[in-house]
Amino acid sequence: MCIKMRDRLAIVVPCYNEEEVLPMSIETLMDTLSRMISEHKIAPNSFLLFVNDGSRDKTWTILKEAYTGYDNIFAIQLARNVGHQNALLAGLCMAKEHADMVVSIDADLQDDVNAIGEMVDAYRDGCDIVYGVRSSRKKDSFFKRQSAQMFYRFLSIMGVETVYNHADFRLMSKRALEELSKYEESNLYLRGMIPLLGYQTREVLYERKERMAGESKYPLKKMLSLAFDGITSFSTKPITMIVTLGVTVLLICLLAAVYAFVSYYQGNVEKGWTSLILSIWFIGGVQLISIGIIGEYIGKIYKEVKKRPKYNIETFLYKENGEDK
Numbered sequence: 001m002c003i004k005m006r007d008r009l010a011i012v013v014p015c016y017n018e019e020e021v022l023p024m025s026i027e028t029l030m031d032t033l034s035r036m037i038s039e040h041k042i043a044p045n046s047f048l049l050f051v052n053d054g055s056r057d058k059t060w061t062i063l064k065e066a067y068t069g070y071d072n073i074f075a076i077q078l079a080r081n082v083g084h085q086n087a088l089l090a091g092l093c094m095a096k097e098h099a100d101m102v103v104s105i106d107a108d109l110q111d112d113v114n115a116i117g118e119m120v121d122a123y124r125d126g127c128d129i130v131y132g133v134r135s136s137r138k139k140d141s142f143f144k145r146q147s148a149q150m151f152y153r154f155l156s157i158m159g160v161e162t163v164y165n166h167a168d169f170r171l172m173s174k175r176a177l178e179e180l181s182k183y184e185e186s187n188l189y190l191r192g193m194i195p196l197l198g199y200q201t202r203e204v205l206y207e208r209k210e211r212m213a214g215e216s217k218y219p220l221k222k223m224l225s226l227a228f229d230g231i232t233s234f235s236t237k238p239i240t241m242i243v244t245l246g247v248t249v250l251l252i253c254l255l256a257a258v259y260a261f262v263s264y265y266q267g268n269v270e271k272g273w274t275s276l277i278l279s280i281w282f283i284g285g286v287q288l289i290s291i292g293i294i295g296e297y298i299g300k301i302y303k304e305v306k307k308r309p310k311y312n313i314e315t316f317l318y319k320e321n322g323e324d325k
């Protein structure tokens with residue numbers, strides 16, 4: 001791919017009740033943007049795009065002031081709170097209409113803005129997706145670190161491909177975003193969807209900091225619900241597990257049958273026990289397998305209704321009358 005000179009960059013920032021941290025974040029992001037523009041890394045009309053996700057505090061007022069005060073700050077106001085993933089997607093879809101590459105970053109700037117320069121370098125080397133990956137989680141609480149690690153491990157057991165220690169700090173090219181917008185699902189888990197796109201990717205390491213101000217907008221409840229979406233939106237493995245469990249129970253039933261018959265012939269069992277215990281195991285196994293099979297069909301329906309694109313063409317080499325088009 002040819003080297004892209006001075007492409008337009010958009011930095012998308014979802015914000016939910018971020019009045020405490022926002023003034024600092026705007027300043028830091030503007031500095032970063034201006035520095036990259038003066039270094040001729042990105043086009044002079046590169047911009048910041050803030051998405052106000054139905055905040056109930058002064059977030060929108062701060063954003064409106066920033067919009068008036070700076071030429072390259074834009075803002076979207078969502079009609080209500082739709083959650084981080086949806087707010088982010090709204091920003092990405094809007095930004096891709098005006099920019100060549102888009103970086104997404106949280107409003108609290110726990111992710112290192114200095115990594116954005118490295119992401120742009122990777123883009124200029126031809127990468128379409130650049131993942132920001134935390135080099136360490138020293139600054140996270142013990143609980144957050146352990147739960148995050150368990151989450152990644154569990155996802156990979158469940159067959160969901162994710163980038164380890166990567167959240168939603170990443171750069172995507174316009175064409176990668178065009179492809180992403182073809183995914184029509186409504187239960188979003190962007191970290192699982194983006195690796196499905198393919199393309200040339202790279203990881204950029206950075207140190208994750210503590211929140212500058214305000215509180216985390218991701219309490220345990222939201223974290224668990226994101227984890228649940230991550231699994232149920234990407235994997236039908238839990239259904240397959242039911243079938244496996246059913247088969248296992250039937251196998252145990254066979255062993256139980258041998259044991260029950262031996263006990264029966266030895267004559268040291270209560271009357272009716274053998275048939276009762278065998279029926280319980282047998283019916284249990286049959287029921288689990290049946291539920292699993294119904295589940296497999298539901299799994300198919302679930303995959304069909306998502307209408308995910310079946311492929312994504314990266315390059316098309318084509319000639320007409322022997323000449324490149």
Ligand code: UDP
Pocket residue numbers: 013014015016017018053081082083084087105106107108110215216217218
């Ligand atoms: N956020 C959002 N909508 C929500 C919750 C969070 O747009 O309903 C934004 C929030 O403003 C921040 C980002 O999502 O920019 C990540 O949230 P936070 O930093 O609180 O999560 P944590 O870093 O604690 O996981």
Ligand code: MG
Pocket residue numbers: 106108110211216
């Ligand atoms: Mg944060």
